[in-house]
Amino acid sequence: MQRRPSMTDLNDAPAARLYRTYAPTILTYLRRRTASREDAEDLLLEVFLAAFERNSLAELPPDQQIAWLRRVAHHKLIDSYRRASRRPSVALDEIAEMAYTDDDLDPEAQVQQHETLRDLQAALRKLSPAQQQVLSLRFADGLRCAEIASKLGKQEAAVRMLLSRTLNLLRSLYADR
């Protein structure tokens, strides 16, 4: 009989650390291979349930931990494909996403878009924490400069300066192509 994780297990530092460290990577892997975000979440849950049941996983080196998690994710995917008779469904929100992102994208353009997004993500990682924070508040939270300044306790002018400089810096990525 296999054991399910207890609340104590989940609050243990190793379990939480394992999840924090690898769940984003595994989610990305699953999300790109499933028909909907909900399916990816279900499989992510299964992968980490399996991980928590394997007590020896935390003792493995990091590269072996991620390799094991990827393999389990791979097999959970295979299992889910088979359960869905090899044909996953397409959720309406995915269609909406496609309607938003794929208006003018042939396969070549999709590859190009993927590359530019990857380049941008690499550039974002090189920004200072303050720059990343302002961008996140502007584009993820939808705050205008005055609201960002209020939230961070900074001068609005300073936020405007930081945001505009950051955008100009990132723009050079595209201007240099």
Added chain:
Amino acid sequence: MAHDDEVFTPEQVDEQIEYLWDALHFAQPGQRKAPEMELIENLQRHYQQARADARSLDAVWQRLAQQGTLSQQSPPRRTRPPQSVSLPPEHRRPSGPAAPNRRRLPQLIVAIAAVFLLTVLVGGLVAGLVLVRHQGPVTANRPTGQATGRPTSQATGQATSQPTGQPTTKPGQTPHVTPLPTTLAPPVVTYIGSDGNVWEKSISQGKTIQITADAQPHGAQYSGLAWAPDGSMLAVLRTAADTTQNGAYTLVLLPADGMAPRFATLAGPLDNQPFAWSPDSKLLAYRQVTGQYLPSGNDKEILHILNAQSGQEVKSLVFDRGPSGCGGGGFGPLTSTIFAVHHAYEGIDTFAWAPDQQTMLVAYACFNGPASQIDLNTGATRSTIYPKDASYQPNGNLILGIWGDGTLGVVDFSDNHVRALVQPPPSNGQYAVYLGWSSWSHDGQIIYYEYEDGIWSIGVDGSNPHQVIAGTPVDSQHVATVQLVPSLSPDSTLLLYLQAHGSSIDDANGNPTIPETNQWYIAHADGSNPVALPQGTTEAAWQPGT
């Protein structure tokens, strides 16, 4: 004064961002975008995705915590949110009056509304034009034109409990199935082609006939070919594109005498090997995955038994599927393919009727251990010594299968005497197939099985074990060619099997290091003269009695 390369200015940066959002909205397909426009577009994509991922990670962590505290409760398997025309938050512009997505929302609503209206109109028209013959409260929808002999049949709906004239399906959801041909000379193989449709092929005539026509990539699909033992009926599972909707899983029953196909809506999803026919070919069983737990904490599944003539449910029993959470293992991509072919996860599935039709053998847990036996009268489940992949000997008392240590053997179910036939080869890392699927000849005297990457046969008494078709072990590049799932034709002259070629390792992203290929073949029973079935065939089975 800003420099030429400083498009964004501190004074107007908010307005500039919002102007670019607007410009993106009005950009023409294929139009080259200014660098700043491309930047804003990609920033928006990046942060939308990051926010959605953060929500997903948080939600799954909460569910993990819930799973820990509610270990005896139903698993927190999440269902999709109700389908809505509203875009999820991550698809909306964060703020500002001129979001580029803002005008897409009404466009999407109008588009979906138009599709819905079209669906209703076309569905109503179809329902008004065809005659739906209602066959009872459960299922069994007999298609149009049945009374006229052997028409082309198109089912008009899956939820047949609806009154005639009230369509329950949308265009594209309707099964399009023709009756089975009666003119094909034996032996005949039934297969599911690369298009996802069911086909029949006469080997002697070289003639191929299409049976279904509505499968589509990312749409409805057919799978689970299962011929009745007497060859009177073919059962196949039709899975709709959206498996979250009611009626997504349909049993299609095709009489071999060319009568019109029948349809029955199933409770789904189905577990692994979809269908098992009763020995008298009158009943059909399937297992429904519930996603729920029994009080013991084990997986709860439901065994459904249908009347194969009417499609009506005869009985349903809740049974113990064993503990879940197999956790996978160190398996490469080729092995994963092999598992899929075998209806296996960490072992091979079991789903078989006993000859007396009073019990059934089903896989338990991760299939590592022996099969369970369900009493079809009481619903009681008990453990057995019977192997996984258990199959009953035609006209005999033996159960064939493979035990957890890899031993292929038979057990006499009249006295539970076990006899090993083949021991697994030594584990040397060069053996790609270590599951060992096996099948009976139709007279129950010869067994075909997977061994050392190839196909072998052996007498039921253990005599004359020999290789029929060779495989290629894993090489230095971790590539192997393995022969799988052998099946002898009803006249015992031909052998149907699948050849899988590929890598036994994957890359860091879980992808095969070389592309995998699967190809079905039909060879003479001695393995000579293999001839390929159409490329991309996913399943194949002999039609009994042909």
